[in-house]
Each structure stands twice: as structure tokens, then as C-alpha cells.
Amino acid sequence: MARADTLARARTLDRPELAYLVRFPTADGIRDMELTWAELTRDTAWVTARLREHGLTAGQRALLTTSGFEGFWGHAVIGALRELKVTYGIAEAMGWDHRRTSVFHRELDPHAVIGLSAETLEGLAGAADLGDMFRSTSLVLARPAAVPILRGVGVSACLISAVGPALALECPERCGAHVNGAEWRVGEREDGQLYVAAGEGRASLLPETPLGIAGRVATGRCACGSEDPRVLLGDANSPYSARS
Amino acid sequence: MGGDRDTGDRYFEPQVETMPRDQLRARQEERVVELVEYAYGNSAFYRELWDEHGVHPRDIRCLEDFRARIPFITKDMVRAHRARTGDPFGGLLCVPVEGLTSVSSSSGTTGDPEFFAEIWEDAPPLVTAQVRDLWELGLRPGDRVLSPPGTFRNLMDPGYQALGAVVIEVDTWLGKMSEVVDALRTYRPAYLQMMYPQMVELEHLAEKTDLKEAFSSLKGASCAGQPLSRKMRERIRDDWGIDVYEYTSAADTGTAWECREHDGFHLWEDTVFAECVEVDEQGGWRDVPEADLGELVATDLDNRAAPLIRYRSEDLVRLSGDRCGCGRTHARMWVAGRRGDETLVQGRSVVLRDIWQAVEDQPETASGVFQIVRDRREVDELRLRVGYDPGLTADVDVLAGRLGEAVRERTGVKPVLDMRTEEDLLKTMTSVAKFPRVVKS
DSSP: OHHHHHHHHHTTSOOOSEEEEEEEEETTEEEEEEEEHHHHHHHHHHHHHHHHHTTOOTTOEEEEEEOGGGHHHHHHHHHHHHHTTOEEEEEESSGGGHHHHHHHHHHHOOSEEEEEOHHHHHHHHTTSOHHHHHTTOSEEEEOTTHHHHHHHTTOOOEEEEEETTEEEEEOTTOSSEEEOTTTEEEEEOTTSEEEEEEOTTOSSOOOOEEEEEEEEEEOSOOTTSOOSOEEEESOTTOTTOSOO | OOSOOOOSOOOSSHHHHTOOHHHHHHHHHHHHHHHHHHHHHHOHHHHHHHHHTTOOGGGOOSHHHHHHHSOOBOHHHHHHHHHHHOOTTTTOOOSOGGGOSEEEEOOOTTSSOOEEEEOOSSSOHHHHTTHHHHHHHTOOTTOEEEOOSOOBTBOOHHHHHHTTOEEEOOOOSTTOHHHHHHHHHHHOOSEEEEEHHHHHHHHHHTTTSOHHHHTTTOSEEEEESSOOOHHHHHIIIIISOOOEEEEEESTTSSEEEEOTTOSSEEOOTTTEEEEEEEEOTTSOEEEOOTTSOEEEEEEESSOSSSOOOSEEEEEEEEEEOSOOTTSOOSOEEEEEEETTOOEEETTEEEOHHHHHHHHHTSGGGTTOOEEEEOSSSEESSOEEEEEEOGGGOSOHHHHHHHHHHHHHHHHSOOOEEEEEEHHHHHTTOOOSSOOOSEEOO
């Protein structure tokens, strides 16, 4: 097959260890950080475990709404869905693309919707009852500003959010979004702002970096069994992602 | 042009890209014969259609049989199957849904989006078929690329990364061009994907920013979604110093890119069997000579999920199998437009190109942001929605009068104009891939 041959040829290239240069907002402006293939593999494994906890399993379908510049976590989520053998549909997280989200949701009847933004919900609300639409969806992982909207209409949404260069994912207990403690150190400063720092295993150094966003971090064992720290955002309209 | 470019290893898969056409034809024939049997055995849509036409895979032993016996399909036929059966894939699917890796879709600017079923390993199909094109553009391991604006045909990053490129995460959607220029200066990427509205935005930035310097690290940039006008292309190439590579859809089987010769769009004929035909009202058809325009009809040769077979694209193209100056043997096409884009105003034919020229000729509307508004092809009046640059427009009514006259001179029809700011008009876009030139309302 032609494409398979192309990719076989590509695998012979001498490729760099680096997959992404991740840019993210901090209290002091945009900064960047390298993301290697080895780290992306570990991140994917972590997301796979989190999605498995949510009950995602082979043969199910998911809908992912994301943007082109969110590959550093989108890649890990897609890798996890592939690992779990969950077929995914994909639509933009921008509000104007809400129609495609609606069609995917109607036609694919996904078990999980991942990455819903407030802008998408705003668009959908013009033609649909959000509660009716998503209450029957087993897993809804929504962005910070979308979570309260969904919970307000009776949808048991969980949070998914970039926290600087890290990804935070809420478990079924819904008591804060877990960040991979083996890779990242997250905490709160005296002024109530969150910070993030790279763990020792990350190739690129990231010292404690204030993110300019209010929040708390819960430590200790979660009821789900995870020891990963949990981020509780204080401001739903966080700058963590351009698509809130 | 800016950026270094290694010209010593131009072909990513030299044996395939420069394969003699008779070998390419033999490969296509082998694949087509397998495909017909596969599709008949696994797709409800094809089995039903071919049974209706009295065609069975055993009848198809060569390309001549295939072309003589297998009927054309259209988007409307797939939509009708979808509406009748409730199957979101219109009966095209050849594997269980659980066997798919992903599902992407068309932009859905003219109706419900059509789904594209995908099975893949390292990278999604659309971007994988672009790897050879990106190599031709000059992309090499270790180069940096800016992330594309959208994900509408799946996450593109794995394709770039298959070539060893490092993706820099930058929001390149509308309203972000100033940040994009900053990122270009900081990260010195070799490649970025651009869309028409971004170029309109960059044009405004050009007045206060040295874009040539900002873009100087690029080996090339690609642009898709709609053809660039001659003026826009000159601005990008001459004023901004970008070697811009346009690409277009290969009738939904993949994409077709310009090579460095910039003389037509290469189809990768190991992935698509392309025909250029004229179809009459009764369904009869004939091949058009190479120099003439015809409709592109495509057959997927590398799609086990939901192949399109003899799919009428509605794209009007000229197709040539002549060897390109780049040395590649795969056919090239030149796109003239879409069937149905022509508007009949009280019986008089009006084509996009003539309107475009008139719009671009006015300094205030030089970016060429316009749409024809019509609910059917035959109309009593030509309604145009045109975007203007407020910074250059002293009096909108005066502009409208001048523009209306320019359109009348080129088309013979006096238009009814709805003048909007460029920004307002571009904000109506509902796709990262397409700024629709013909809209219903």
C-alpha cells in the first residue's frame, strides 16, 4: 500500500529526539519547553491509564474537539485512544465548528466526548438542549469554562485542561484534575496562583513557573487510588487554553 | 527565496515518484481489480449500485473493463444512501466501525459534513500522502514547522513528525498573525501551512512589519482551500519572499500539490486513479483530450476503510500525463473551477474569475474577499458580498459605485453589492479549510 510504503521509508530517516516545542502562557508571558518522543510516549501511557479508569475500552467511539496548536496533549490523547482501540472522530474546538461537533455526536453516538469548549457549547446551545445532548454520553471531558455550563444542565462533566505544558485530567471521582506526578510538580503559591515545574525525568528544565491563574492543589491519595496531585481551578476562564 | 534547501535528494521515494507510466498503469490496474472485488464484498453501497447496473467483480479484469462497466458515483448518491439507510458512512464502509482508527470529515460548508473513515498507524492518511510533497518543498529531519490552524482532516503533526520535523505549537488561526510573525522570528521554522484569510491579515501587517525578514527562514509555505489570485501570489512571492506551494483536493482521495516547478498539481497516482471526462445529461461520457477541460473522476487506490470508486468530484480540470520538469511521472492537473460555480444572471454566464479580477483591481478590496450570494444557479440579479479594508476606504458608497461599475465591465451584469469590512466577512467562515465563494445566504 502506497501510504504504508511512504511511512516505512520515513521510518528510515534519522529523526531527532524532539517531537514538539510546546508554548504555554505563564504569569510572565509565553514561554516554551521541549517535548521529546520518550516523554510523549510516557504522557500517552499516563493518559491511557486515566481514560481506562473512565471505562473507555475497545470497540467504543469517542469525539475529540481540539485545535491545531494543541498537539502536545492532543497527540497523547489520540495515542491513548488508539492504544485502547477506541475509534475517534475529530472536530475543531473553535465555536464556529459546533455544527460538525453536533453531526459527529448525532451520527457516531460516542461513548466519550473529549475537549469540549465553552465556545462549542455556546454554538450548540442555539439549536440543541445541552443537557439532552450530553446527559446520555458516558464520559464528557470538558475544558475549564465548559465544565460549569455542563454541570449546570445536569451533565456529569469532568475537567480536561492544559496546565502549562502538562495535561490535567479529572478522574471519575471529580474532585480535581490529576496531573502526572511522576513528570510534573504542581503547587500553589502564597498568592493563590498555581505553578508548575518539570520533574527530574523531563529532558527540558522548567523551574517553578507561576502560571498566573488562581487555583489550589490537593495532594494525598485520591478516592480513585491515584497519588497524582489534583488541580482545582479557581477561575473557570483560565488562560490555560485559548479555547476555554 | 529564503531558507536553505537541499536539492540533491529531491525525491522521497524516487522509484515510485519517477516510475515509468506504463509501470504505474500496471500497478493501478492490479490495484483496481483487487479493489472492485474488495468493495463488492464489503460495501453495501457498491454492492447495491453495481448489482443495479448488472456489474460483478468477475467482469472486471483490467482498467478497460473497469472504465467501461463500473458506474460513476456522486456525493448526492452517497448522501441519498445515508438518508435512506441511516448509515453515517453512506454504505461506503468496508470494515466494521470498530476497525477504524479515526473519522474525520469534510468542512460541511454546504450541508452535513461527509465522513472520512480512516485506518492508520504512524500518521493519518491525508497528511501521510503529503509527505512526498513536503520533502519536495524541502522539509528535512530536524526542521521546525508551525502547527497548522485546524484539525479538520485529523491532527496533521504526525505527518510532519514522520519526516523528522519538530512541531512548534502556535495558534495560527485568524487574528493571531502578529503572534505568528513573532514566532517566526523566534523559532525560525522551515515550513508553515497557510490559509487565505491569514494572508489577508498578513497583508495588513505588511504595512508596519518587515515580512520578508520574518519569513526568511521558510523553505516554503503551503496554501490550500481556494486558489490564490495572481496578484496575491505575486505579493506572497515577491514582497514577502515566500516560496508558496498551493495544493488542492484530489477529489477527496487525498491532496494534489505543486512541486518546485509550480506548474500544475501532482496527483500521486499510486494512491488515486484519475480520469478526466465529460459527462452528458443522459449519463453518457467520453474522455476529454489532454489539453481540454473535463471533470475529475477519482478512484481511491489506497483506502481499505471506505474507498471512493469512480467518484465525480465536480472539479473542472485539465489533466496531463506528461513528465513534469521536476522529473516526476505522476499526472498533473490544473484546476479551472467547480461545476456549478458558474452563475447564470438572466441567462448571462458569470464566472468567479471575472468578479475576482474586478474586486482585486480596487485598492480597498485588493485582498479579493468576496462571495456570490445565491440560492440557485440561475438568478435574476447578481448579488455580491464584498469585504473592504476600512483603513483604505474613505467612502463606502463611492467604493461600491466604482466596484459595481468594474464588475459590470467584466461580466456585463450590474451587481447588487453588500459591502462589509473584510474582518466581518472572514468571521463568517465555518471551516479552517475553506472560504466559500458561493453561499446561499
